[in-house]
Amino acid sequence: MISGCVLLIISCVMCRKANPAAVDDDSRFDPRLSGGAATFMDISSGSFSAAIPGLSVNDERIHDLGDKIFEQSFVAAPAPRFGGLGPAFNNTSCTNCHHNDGFGLPTFGALGSSLLMRISIPGTDTHGGPNAAPGFGGQVQNMALLGVQPEATVDLSYTEQTYSFPDGEMASLRTPTYALVTPYIPLPAGYMLSPRLGPPVFGLGLLENIPEATIRSFADPMDANGDGIKGHTNYVYNPYTRKTELGRFGLKANTSTLQVQVATAFQQDMGITSYVQPRKSVYGQSQMASVADTTAPDLADTSLNAVIFYVRSLAVPGRRNVADPQVKHGEQLFKQLNCSGCHIPTIYTGTDVQLPALSNQRIHPYTDMLVHDMGAGLADNRPDYQATGTEWRTTPLWGMGMFEQTNGTPYFLHDGRARTVTEAILWHGGEAQRSRDNFTKLSKTDRAALLAFLQSL
Amino acid sequence: MKTRLLALSLAALSIGACKKTSNNNNATAVTSSEIVTDFVQKIVLPQYQSLQDKATSLNNAINTLNTTPSAANLASAQQAWRDTRSVWEQCEGFLIGPVEDDNYDPNMDTWPVDYRQLDSLISNSASLNAATVQSLGQSLRGFHPLEFILWGQSGNATVDSITAKQKQYMSGLAQDILNTVTALNTSWAVSAGNFQAVVLTAGAGSARYATRKDAVLAMAGGMADICDEVGNGKIADPFTTRDSTKTESPFSHNSMLDFINNIKGAQNVYLCSFSGSAGASLSSYVNANNISLDNTIKTQFDAAITALTTVSGTFETAIFSQRTQLQNAMNAINTLHATLDGDLKTYIQTYVKD
Numbered sequence: 006m007i008s009g010c011v012l013l014i015i016s017c018v019m020c021r022k023a024n025p026a027a028v029d030d031d032s033r034f035d036p037r038l039s040g041g042a043a044t045f046m047d048i049s050s051g052s053f054s055a056a057i058p059g060l061s062v063n064d065e066r067i068h069d070l071g072d073k074i075f076e077q078s079f080v081a082a083p084a085p086r087f088g089g090l091g092p093a094f095n096n097t098s099c100t101n102c103h104h105n106d107g108f109g110l111p112t113f114g115a116l117g118s119s120l121l122m123r124i125s126i127p128g129t130d131t132h133g134g135p136n137a138a139p140g141f142g143g144q145v146q147n148m149a150l151l152g153v154q155p156e157a158t159v160d161l162s163y164t165e166q167t168y169s170f171p172d173g174e175m176a177s178l179r180t181p182t183y184a185l186v187t188p189y190i191p192l193p194a195g196y197m198l199s200p201r202l203g204p205p206v207f208g209l210g211l212l213e214n215i216p217e218a219t220i221r222s223f224a225d226p227m228d229a230n231g232d233g234i235k236g237h238t239n240y241v242y243n244p245y246t247r248k249t250e251l252g253r254f255g256l257k258a259n260t261s262t263l264q265v266q267v268a269t270a271f272q273q274d275m276g277i278t279s280y281v282q283p284r285k286s287v288y289g290q291s292q293m294a295s296v297a298d299t300t301a302p303d304l305a306d307t308s309l310n311a312v313i314f315y316v317r318s319l320a321v322p323g324r325r326n327v328a329d330p331q332v333k334h335g336e337q338l339f340k341q342l343n344c345s346g347c348h349i350p351t352i353y354t355g356t357d358v359q360l361p362a363l364s365n366q367r368i369h370p371y372t373d374m375l376v377h378d379m380g381a382g383l384a385d386n387r388p389d390y391q392a393t394g395t396e397w398r399t400t401p402l403w404g405m406g407m408f409e410q411t412n413g414t415p416y417f418l419h420d421g422r423a424r425t426v427t428e429a430i431l432w433h434g435g436e437a438q439r440s441r442d443n444f445t446k447l448s449k450t451d452r453a454a455l456l457a458f459l460q461s462l
Numbered sequence: 463m464k465t466r467l468l469a470l471s472l473a474a475l476s477i478g479a480c481k482k483t484s485n486n487n488n489a490t491a492v493t494s495s496e497i498v499t500d501f502v503q504k505i506v507l508p509q510y511q512s513l514q515d516k517a518t519s520l521n522n523a524i525n526t527l528n529t530t531p532s533a534a535n536l537a538s539a540q541q542a543w544r545d546t547r548s549v550w551e552q553c554e555g556f557l558i559g560p561v562e563d564d565n566y567d568p569n570m571d572t573w574p575v576d577y578r579q580l581d582s583l584i585s586n587s588a589s590l591n592a593a594t595v596q597s598l599g600q601s602l603r604g605f606h607p608l609e610f611i612l613w614g615q616s617g618n619a620t621v622d623s624i625t626a627k628q629k630q631y632m633s634g635l636a637q638d639i640l641n642t643v644t645a646l647n648t649s650w651a652v653s654a655g656n657f658q659a660v661v662l663t664a665g666a667g668s669a670r671y672a673t674r675k676d677a678v679l680a681m682a683g684g685m686a687d688i689c690d691e692v693g694n695g696k697i698a699d700p701f702t703t704r705d706s707t708k709t710e711s712p713f714s715h716n717s718m719l720d721f722i723n724n725i726k727g728a729q730n731v732y733l734c735s736f737s738g739s740a741g742a743s744l745s746s747y748v749n750a751n752n753i754s755l756d757n758t759i760k761t762q763f764d765a766a767i768t769a770l771t772t773v774s775g776t777f778e779t780a781i782f783s784q785r786t787q788l789q790n791a792m793n794a795i796n797t798l799h800a801t802l803d804g805d806l807k808t809y810i811q812t813y814v815k816d
Contacts, residue, residue: 048676049683050562073695078568080576080601085707087574090599097599098568105562116600117565151582325672409670413563 031351034367039403039462040208040321041354041366052322052407053106053207057362060318064360071315074308075099075106079275081150082303089303091276092153092296093146093287095121099312102203102274106319107411111202111421113159114147120420121274122147122159122183123199125387132242132249134259134390138193140290144273145185145198154292157188163422168431170445170452178431180382181422189292197394199385201256202421205411208403209254210317210363212370213263214354217251223349223373234346234436236375236399241390245281256419257389258376258398267313271304278302279309318360321368322404326461335458338451342440347399349373371402371462380434383418395435406460426459427452491750492742494674494814500734500741501556501681502650502658508736509553510647516546517636517643524608524636528629531621540612544716546639547605551720552736555727556684559657560649570604570642573710577615580607583631590630592637604642606711608635613713665816675814681744682810685728686802689766692724693795697777701788706778717777722770725795728802729763748809755805762798769794 038044045055056068078098082088095118096102102109102119109119122145125135137143141156149155163179170176183198226237239252243261245268250261260266268281276286279302287293302309326332339345348371357364376396386394397419405426408415416424423429433441444452523542527535550571553561561567579602583590595603611628613619624632649655660670664677671677696717700708711717730736734743749756769791773780780788 048672049680050558051683051687069694073699078572078600080574080599081578084574084576084578088578097601101565101568101600104565116569151579151586413560413670 036327036369037323037325038367039324039369040211041362041368043208043211043320043362043366043368044323045320046323048325048407048410050105050410053205053319053404053411055320057210057318057320057360059360059362064314064318067311067314068318070308071311071313074312075103075315079277089275089277091146091148091150091287092285092293093149093156094276095144095146095148095274097275099270099275103206105411106207107205107408108203108416108421109412111161111416113161119203120159120161121145121201121203122185123201123387123389124185125197126193127195127197129388134242135387138196140190140193141188141196142273142286144286146273146276146286154189155187156287156290157185157192160184160186172449174449176425176427176431178428179422179424181420189290197385197387199257199387199389200420202416202419204256204400205404206316207319208321208368208370208401209263209266209319210360211321211354211366211368212253212372212374212401213317214357214363215253215352215374216355219352219355220251220253220374224375232343232346233439234343234377236347236373236377236436237391239376239390239392239398252390252392252398253374255389256397256400257392258374259389259392263317264313267316268309271309271312277304279304280306281309317363320362321370322407324369324461325406326457329457329461331454331457332461333458334451335454335456335461338447338455339458342443342447342455344440345371346440347373347375347377347437348402349399369403369462372399375399377437378435379432379437382432382434385419402459402462404462406462426456492746494678494747494816496742497734497744497747498661498664498674498677498681500743501731502661504734504739504741505731505736506556506650506661507658508739509549509730510643510650512737513546513549513553514640514643514647516542516549517640520546521636521640524632527621528633531624533621536612536619536621536624540714543605543608543612544714544719547711547716547720548723550605550643551723552727552730554688554724555729555731556681557687558680558684559660560655561646564645564649566642566646566649568600570639571606572600572604573606574601574707575606575610576601580610584625584627590627590634592634592641595631595634595638596641603635603638605639606713608632608639609711609713609716611635615713617713617715673814674816675810678744678810678814679807681731682802682806685731686799686807688724688728689795689799689802692721693792693799696721696724697788697792697795700777701781701785701792704781706781709778709781712778715776715778718770718773718780721777721791722767725763725766725770725798729767732759732763744806747813748806751813752809755801755809759798759801759806762794762801766791766794766798 043057060068077087079087079090081090090097101116110117111120112118113120123143124138124141124145125143126138128136130136135143146156147158162182166178168176168178183200185192221238224237226235228235239258240249241252241259241261243250243265245265252258252261254260254266264281268279271277271279272282273286278285283299283302285296288296288298350369350371352368352370354363354366354368376392376398378395379397384395388394417429418432423432430441430444520542523539527539557567611632650657660668661677664671665674696710700706709717711720732744734741745756773784773787
């Protein structure tokens with residue numbers, strides 16, 4: 006019986022590969038279902054915060070438990086509850102950076118701030134990853150408990166530059182400049198920085214469940230098809246399994262699993278240790294002599310697992326206005342400009358026997374999960390495994406039309422420099438230069454249609 | 463008590479059944495535009511103003527306590543804290559817009575208190591004021607550290623037990639709360655953040671609410687969310703684990719009142735009624751096409767509040783000694799939540815056409 010099922014599934018997959026056009030005929034599917042069965046239809050500030058359907062009572066309870074820990078402010082140890090914060094950290098709770106499971110503010114050092122700064126020195130570590138800066142590690146913790154000096158604070162300033170479309174419409178692009186000030190020890194020579202805005206956390210269970218072969222099939226590092234796009238995979242070290250695996254998460258695809266993503270965020274962003282990341286982020290620093298190498302994890306294993314399950318089981322917001330002619334026109338333009346060359350509209354997830362809503366779903370994440378050269382304007386010039394200093398992972402576009410709902414003011418790109426979708430498109434360079442240039446040549450009506458389409462996601 | 467309520471709701475149901483056919487277009491029916499307008503004018507703006515007034519009184523009371531320490535002034539500072547808290551908890555019936563977007567809520571209402579850092583703060587020589595408090599972590603800002611000092615960790619603070627440094631901290635905390643509340647109030651004001659325009663222009667150019675239906679759904683969502691938080695979080699967490707250290711206002715033992723005010727806050731939104739002033743309500747809007755649903759919601763609000771008032775002791779002891787009453791209260795709140803999240807939203811989806 007079971008083997009019969011498996012055979013059936015395999016044969017389906019084979020059909021799909023042989024004749025994708027027939028199966029991918031959009032008219033046969035409801036275009037609103039961005040996450041397949043894991044889609045949530047709601048227009049509110051909670052649009053990113055719904056659990057996938059079909060959870061068992063037990064799974065639902067674990068999801069809710071993870072939800073609470075995600076929202077919980079952590080405090081200094083020893084504490085009766087939720088201790089372990091710091092000594093140096095970037096923020097005090099998950100939700101402060103991932104507001105309503107979306108993003109936070111593109112600022113440093115305040116409680117609603119969602120930006121963090123990665124740091125490294127030239128060369129690679131033993132696993133091919135960024136070479137940690139001595140005394141700072143891989144990330145600058147710019148906040149600290151009372152009586153502890155933050156590793157450094159970050160100054161952020163912008164210079165505005167006006168861009169004129171060929172038809173005369175104006176846009177203003179702001180270029181950020183970052184500077185580390187008041188470091189607790191002198192900064193190492195040749196240090197490299199990379200700012201990151203915490204991304205939305207919904208739909209990640211679906212992205213984790215995309216078969217590795219599917220992602221590899223999108224790669225075209227030699228640009229064999231001549232479209233100017235040379236996306237490639239990033240293979241990264243997993244500190245828990247101690248293996249090199251396909252990178253999926255992080256803005257440079259430098260993390261392979263949600264388990265490591267969540268545990269590392271706890272450890273690096275909040276200083277909270279767990280069974281996956283058992284060592285304090287500040288271990289070994291000169292002002293942290295009292296921090297032991299191994300202590301009991303701050304976070305109970307069940308708590309970490311609950312938060313991992315929480316982000317794995319967050320549903321994707323469904324699309325709106327899909328029948329609107331302007332939106333439909335915008336969707337055609339999205340394909341004609343070959344935005345869809347990287348922001349791939351439709352992907353099938355693999356099998357997940359535990360969570361049916363994530364299993365074999367036809368989803369519309371608008372990402373290929375690959376890293377691409379995005380040009381000098383966006384470059385951080387800091388390599389991260391095989392992602393070079395100009396490369397970034399294609400950001401999933403699903404849910405981007407809900408940012409006003411979930412966050413009030415939307416911000417885009419890896420550091421939140423773009424305040425509108427138009428600005429974000431104009432920043433695209435490198436492999437996306439051709440699409441970006443063609444966007445600027447569109448008529449005002451067509452540009453508005455493209456934006457309307459993106460707003461419907 | 464319960465039986466009487468049940469009888470009432472049955473009566474209401476039968477009335478609803480009779481009226482439904484003949485009263486679909488009654489003269490008093492309100493429009494979706496009116497309910498959104500009155501939600502802003504009669505609920506949000508007056509309550510945020512009231513919150514600012516109470517926070518001002520709290521700030522004054524703390525300053526009086528600091529300059530003239532006396533048992534009476536401590537008592538009135540505690541009362542001012544409770545009064546501010548009472549309005550704030552009612553404001554949690556509509557956690558939409560800037561209060562959520564700009565973290566005003568967590569900035570003044572985060573628990574647990576960070577005891578360890580609070581100790582280092584108090585023992586440190588650096589002086590404390592509103593600006594230094596504002597730069598602290600959320601667990602060292604807002605209502606709960608102030609509560610911690612005003613009542614003491616075991617609820618036995620006296621005028622004499624409050625140190626000079628704690629006074630300084632209290633003063634900074636009260637001013638910081640006032641600053642947060644003032645910023646929240648002005649974020650809706652026409653002269654500043656003008657979020658009221660975002661709501662009022664729903665369906666007519668609002669970036670946030672493409673249709674008026676979205677705005678009305680946001681109102682319903684706010685009501686449902688707070689019921690969910692009280693029923694499945696604030697009460698359920700300490701109750702399920704039998705752990706009194708997990709409660710929200712453990713020093714003042716104000717938790718039960720907090721819960722009641724949360725539900726009342728949602729009820730205010732539904733009835734569009736606050737402090738004796740009423741307007742075009744969601745209730746009337748529902749009543750126009752579904753009297754039964756309107757009566758159900760009203761009854762369930764009353765039932766939830768009544769169930770909460772049957773808990774006689776503090777919440778911290780009730781989780782051990784009055785488990786039946788608390789379970790009944792959670793049941794009543796969850797029933798209400800299911801109606802708000804289900805039937806009410808369905809009604810709005812069906813009947814708000816603009």
